[in-house]
Amino acid sequence: MNWETYLDQHEGRFLSRLIELVSIPSVSTDPGHKADMQRACEWFTRWADGLGLHSEIWPTEGHPSLFIETPPVADKPVLLIYGHYDVQPAEDRELWTHQPFEPQVSDDKLYGRGASDNKGQIWLHCAALETLLASGKPLPIQVKLLIEGEEEVGSPNLPKLLTQHKEQLGADLVLVSDTSTAVKGVPTLHYSLRGIVIFEVHLQVAGRDVHSGVFGGTSPNAIHRMAQLVSRLHDENQRVVIDGFYDGVLPIDDREKELLARVPFDPEFYQGFIGCSELVGEVGFTTNERRWFRPTLDCNGIGGGFQGDGSKTIVPARAWAKFSARLVPDQTVEHVEDCCRRWFEAQTWAGKIDFRSDHGGPPYLLDPYGPLATYLEKAGQALRESFGQTPLLVRHGGAIPIVSQFQTLLGLSTVLMGFGSPDDAIHSPNEKFELANFRRGIRTSVRFLNALGSAAHQHFSIG
Amino acid sequence: MNWETYLDQHEGRFLSRLIELVSIPSVSTDPGHKADMQRACEWFTRWADGLGLHSEIWPTEGHPSLFIETPPVADKPVLLIYGHYDVQPAEDRELWTHQPFEPQVSDDKLYGRGASDNKGQIWLHCAALETLLASGKPLPIQVKLLIEGEEEVGSPNLPKLLTQHKEQLGADLVLVSDTSTAVKGVPTLHYSLRGIVIFEVHLQVAGRDVHSGVFGGTSPNAIHRMAQLVSRLHDENQRVVIDGFYDGVLPIDDREKELLARVPFDPEFYQGFIGCSELVGEVGFTTNERRWFRPTLDCNGIGGGFQGDGSKTIVPARAWAKFSARLVPDQTVEHVEDCCRRWFEAQTWAGKIDFRSDHGGPPYLLDPYGPLATYLEKAGQALRESFGQTPLLVRHGGAIPIVSQFQTLLGLSTVLMGFGSPDDAIHSPNEKFELANFRRGIRTSVRFLNALGSAAHQHFSIG
Numbered sequence: 001m002n003w004e005t006y007l008d009q010h011e012g013r014f015l016s017r018l019i020e021l022v023s024i025p026s027v028s029t030d031p032g033h034k035a036d037m038q039r040a041c042e043w044f045t046r047w048a049d050g051l052g053l054h055s056e057i058w059p060t061e062g063h064p065s066l067f068i069e070t071p072p073v074a075d076k077p078v079l080l081i082y083g084h085y086d087v088q089p090a091e092d093r094e095l096w097t098h099q100p101f102e103p104q105v106s107d108d109k110l111y112g113r114g115a116s117d118n119k120g121q122i123w124l125h126c127a128a129l130e131t132l133l134a135s136g137k138p139l140p141i142q143v144k145l146l147i148e149g150e151e152e153v154g155s156p157n158l159p160k161l162l163t164q165h166k167e168q169l170g171a172d173l174v175l176v177s178d179t180s181t182a183v184k185g186v187p188t189l190h191y192s193l194r195g196i197v198i199f200e201v202h203l204q205v206a207g208r209d210v211h212s213g214v215f216g217g218t219s220p221n222a223i224h225r226m227a228q229l230v231s232r233l234h235d236e237n238q239r240v241v242i243d244g245f246y247d248g249v250l251p252i253d254d255r256e257k258e259l260l261a262r263v264p265f266d267p268e269f270y271q272g273f274i275g276c277s278e279l280v281g282e283v284g285f286t287t288n289e290r291r292w293f294r295p296t297l298d299c300n301g302i303g304g305g306f307q308g309d310g311s312k313t314i315v316p317a318r319a320w321a322k323f324s325a326r327l328v329p330d331q332t333v334e335h336v337e338d339c340c341r342r343w344f345e346a347q348t349w350a351g352k353i354d355f356r357s358d359h360g361g362p363p364y365l366l367d368p369y370g371p372l373a374t375y376l377e378k379a380g381q382a383l384r385e386s387f388g389q390t391p392l393l394v395r396h397g398g399a400i401p402i403v404s405q406f407q408t409l410l411g412l413s414t415v416l417m418g419f420g421s422p423d424d425a426i427h428s429p430n431e432k433f434e435l436a437n438f439r440r441g442i443r444t445s446v447r448f449l450n451a452l453g454s455a456a457h458q459h460f461s462i463g
Numbered sequence: 464m465n466w467e468t469y470l471d472q473h474e475g476r477f478l479s480r481l482i483e484l485v486s487i488p489s490v491s492t493d494p495g496h497k498a499d500m501q502r503a504c505e506w507f508t509r510w511a512d513g514l515g516l517h518s519e520i521w522p523t524e525g526h527p528s529l530f531i532e533t534p535p536v537a538d539k540p541v542l543l544i545y546g547h548y549d550v551q552p553a554e555d556r557e558l559w560t561h562q563p564f565e566p567q568v569s570d571d572k573l574y575g576r577g578a579s580d581n582k583g584q585i586w587l588h589c590a591a592l593e594t595l596l597a598s599g600k601p602l603p604i605q606v607k608l609l610i611e612g613e614e615e616v617g618s619p620n621l622p623k624l625l626t627q628h629k630e631q632l633g634a635d636l637v638l639v640s641d642t643s644t645a646v647k648g649v650p651t652l653h654y655s656l657r658g659i660v661i662f663e664v665h666l667q668v669a670g671r672d673v674h675s676g677v678f679g680g681t682s683p684n685a686i687h688r689m690a691q692l693v694s695r696l697h698d699e700n701q702r703v704v705i706d707g708f709y710d711g712v713l714p715i716d717d718r719e720k721e722l723l724a725r726v727p728f729d730p731e732f733y734q735g736f737i738g739c740s741e742l743v744g745e746v747g748f749t750t751n752e753r754r755w756f757r758p759t760l761d762c763n764g765i766g767g768g769f770q771g772d773g774s775k776t777i778v779p780a781r782a783w784a785k786f787s788a789r790l791v792p793d794q795t796v797e798h799v800e801d802c803c804r805r806w807f808e809a810q811t812w813a814g815k816i817d818f819r820s821d822h823g824g825p826p827y828l829l830d831p832y833g834p835l836a837t838y839l840e841k842a843g844q845a846l847r848e849s850f851g852q853t854p855l856l857v858r859h860g861g862a863i864p865i866v867s868q869f870q871t872l873l874g875l876s877t878v879l880m881g882f883g884s885p886d887d888a889i890h891s892p893n894e895k896f897e898l899a900n901f902r903r904g905i906r907t908s909v910r911f912l913n914a915l916g917s918a919a920h921q922h923f924s925i926g
Contacts (some may be wrong), residue, residue, distance in 0.1 A: 185716075198774045205739055208737065212759075212763060213861030214754065216756050216787070218742050218743065218753050219737045220739050223693065223765045224762060230687060231690040232685070275670020275671055279680045291679065291681050299690070301686070301770055302690075303765065304764065305763050306785060307764055312763060313787040319765065322775075326675065359774075367578040397674075
């Protein structure tokens, strides 16, 4: 049977199965839901068993991960699809129109905790696999599914699993569907993420806080010094002044500028969301360039001196500030952290500086004009055919640690193909998943697997 | 009997009385000591009754104040002596060598809570009065004693009492012995205090904190802006840049420079106490000029963004900072506050500024070359004769609210004649009072009262 016919007949059943899955309250943060985590895990293995697929449950110190694979296909790429079966808590029950774990369909949306993040998005790939298997033909490629249970708690045990099972997880590409489209209804591929370097600076200028009357005007003030440090980090063009900070930053080439020009961007809407009177940033760049193509450095928190209500008239001896730098290809975590450390430690005029590294993650790029561009091309075609719309091919300003880990621990690049909608209210009450995106997602997945299995290699062009 | 002979014979008894007084745990912060507060109060009234002096207990919403007065003396000045019978708590009992309320004499020091602050210092004036009364001669001047019970909790009810009893408190001068000598063993008169203006600045640059990955580099950062504000407050010469901030600041005249030159000052000791690697301040002034003669502006506390452990990668929408300005004669609280408010509110580039006034107090000056200099002169002579040393005549960088209140509510100037020693450990475990200062203090007080009563008016010269 033609896969499209099969899908037309079975997509109601795929939705019923998703409703089953969303009704399991697999909240990873809450120890009270340990049994539900197990149920969600077994729900997937029963599905795999039913199709005769090999599955394994990989225990961790926290919640287990699931591994499912189809048989090898000679001379074809191997695709590793990542997702997670755990969901955010659903605390504010009174704010939910429906109960979060009694999923309901309304107005072609499925409401329920985890419907979009990530059960709907991982299940649609399972539905695509089932569809292809039902067609009676051999699968076009080998697919491996890695579905973890700790994404919502920061995937603390995933790096260890990746290392332990490196061979089993061997693949040519990772596919992650755990993001939203850049614009509602417009299919989107993200091909780059910013990296991150997080650190704190603790400053001490004196042995003790002293009385601002008796000593004020003669004793160094740690807050004044920290304010100087923070205010000197950027020059008048809002460029970071730290030596070497921009080392390795790739220029924005004309082809990427063209991609950028296709992204609908409404500065008033954007500014309105933030609620600021003006947008800021590095001189010479547009807003989207600033957040996707340029590294940035933000102070995320500051403190020092008296923190209570009212007043305490001291000249403070200590102050601290927390920072995060956002990195772009080809900056490295080590170099940026080292530059920041050296800059701060060189400001000896300020006092005793204690630079404390937190964690970091590298930037990520699947060059849309590089050797792996063919994967983006096939993904883009699958999206276009399934959505009837040209997909956006854009960078993303944030970091997705798992994507970095696939790169650094497994040496694998990732295509980010998100079927969420920006208004899905993930992590919020009344989370929903657009069923149009669910139906198109299954079709996109089928087409992408088929395309990866086809020998033909077409020139990539998007739009 | 000559007063000196009387004192030689009776100073042992005066010490015994002080030990009695210090043994009363009149802790004003602790409701459990309410009865002890009453006992301390009555201890003074019984003493006054025994000498046939008029006394009154003035109830307040908190602890009562005591008022004692000697009969009027025609054509002589009236002296109002202020002190307090309440003491700080003595919590860390294990750190006390002796029990705080079982006062003991050791090595010519009296150990006990309140021995120096303020029971020893107020009682020595009582002992001086008793000595003069015992001499059989009429008192040289009329003396009024105001002894309050809430100094250690900020004298919340004193302003109301001063207003209610303005006529009864009428005097020519206030004498306060509630400070320490500037240098251990060297008698000191303080003739000026800095005032204070306290305010907070709250800054908002956006409607919400946003994700530093998705929005970083495009959204204004409240901490960066606040850091700019704080760092712009002082110019490269460490002068406050706020328009009008220095209005009314009196120049340091040559005669006060001479007084200043006599103050022993050890910059290494001073710096070592603070524990800083260098002293700072307004270019063109010495350290003591900076803290006694120049207004200053210090940030006392700052906060914004994420305050917890670890990291939260936000671009913060809000930040706040607390400030205290120290004022010198003839700056006014209203003008300085107004200048600060106008400066901050003009920094519209920074975002939405919310300037919040806290409280303020005016600077205080008893001009050592002005019309009241004769009081300082007589006080200086009394100290010199009693200590056998030239007293220091210095300004003080802090604020003493009661001195401002005597000035603003009663129109009275104050001579600050402290008999404490810098190492008395007031507010700390093992508080003590130097008995040498106690004995010299009684003699100084007798001599000062006699001098105020003498018609002779001598040219003031100190040193």
